Amino acid sequence: MIKLTNITKIYGKGDLEVPVLHGIDLTVEDGEFIAIMGPSGSGKSTLMNIIGFLDYPTAGTFELNGEPIGSAKERVLARLRNEHIGFVFQQFFMFPRDNAIKNVASPLIYAGVSKRERTERAKQLLDKVGLGDRMKHLPSELSGGQKQRVAIARALVNNPSILLADEPTGALDSKTSEQIMELFTQLNAEGKTVILVTHEEEIAAYANRIITIKDGLIIDDRRER
Ligand SMILES: Nc1ncnc2c1ncn2[C@@H]1O[C@H](COP(=O)(O)OP(=O)(O)OP(=O)(O)O)[C@@H](O)[C@H]1O
Numbered sequence: 001m002i003k004l005t006n007i008t009k010i011y012g013k014g015d016l017e018v019p020v021l022h023g024i025d026l027t028v029e030d031g032e033f034i035a036i037m038g039p040s041g042s043g044k045s046t047l048m049n050i051i052g053f054l055d056y057p058t059a060g061t062f063e064l065n066g067e068p069i070g071s072a073k074e075r076v077l078a079r080l081r082n083e084h085i086g087f088v089f090q091q092f093f094m095f096p097r098d099n100a101i102k103n104v105a106s107p108l109i110y111a112g113v114s115k116r117e118r119t120e121r122a123k124q125l126l127d128k129v130g131l132g133d134r135m136k137h138l139p140s141e142l143s144g145g146q147k148q149r150v151a152i153a154r155a156l157v158n159n160p161s162i163l164l165a166d167e168p169t170g171a172l173d174s175k176t177s178e179q180i181m182e183l184f185t186q187l188n189a190e191g192k193t194v195i196l197v198t199h200e201e202e203i204a205a206y207a208n209r210i211i212t213i214k215d216g217l218i219i220d221d222r223r224e225r
């Protein structure tokens, strides 16, 4: 469970201050499938980065599974990120010279997992996301949808309970987007908490809960089904 209370975020200092989040209260239960929507610049990615321990809030409290995170050090945040969070981005972010297996396995290097085990785990996950026949391909040899599958497999490699995806279908055509959303739906059904940002209603419709942000505040929070 994630509990954010009165989270604010101000970028920059002094005259250059950019206030972005103005007091976000949000509780996410295990197993939820949430879509975050809202205009460009409203603070969606900022919020995702805070939820994913990629960035600190300026103020407010954050609890993970009942534990306050407070002003944890960078090293602690990195550990929480590795243990709990899988991140997927619109731009895939892959190592261009590494094949799919190596890209998926890369987070395990930092976890100190042996090469053989890394490869084994990466292959399993590539199979799971439907890329069993593309494991040795380089990113440049994969379609956008296939690249996003590799990125999802990589996000799963540490077996996180929470998957965060910031516009995961933003660079994909609608047919491919549907396939990627079916994969997120399957992962959610298997127990992953999924939180994704999208600008598209058809994508948000896959979620059970749709949160709308405007000017750094939650202005709507509705549960479907
Ligand atoms: N590192 C930063 N330093 C200063 N300002 C920033 C920084 N990152 C984001 N901002 C500003 O914060 C505001 C919110 O940005 P954010 O990326 O969270 O918006 P978003 O809702 O994700 O938008 P989009 O839909 O375009 O991705 C924007 O005005 C942006 O310019």
Ligand SMILES: [Mg+2]
Pocket (backbone or CB within 6 Å): 044, 045, 046, 166
């Ligand atoms: Mg964004």
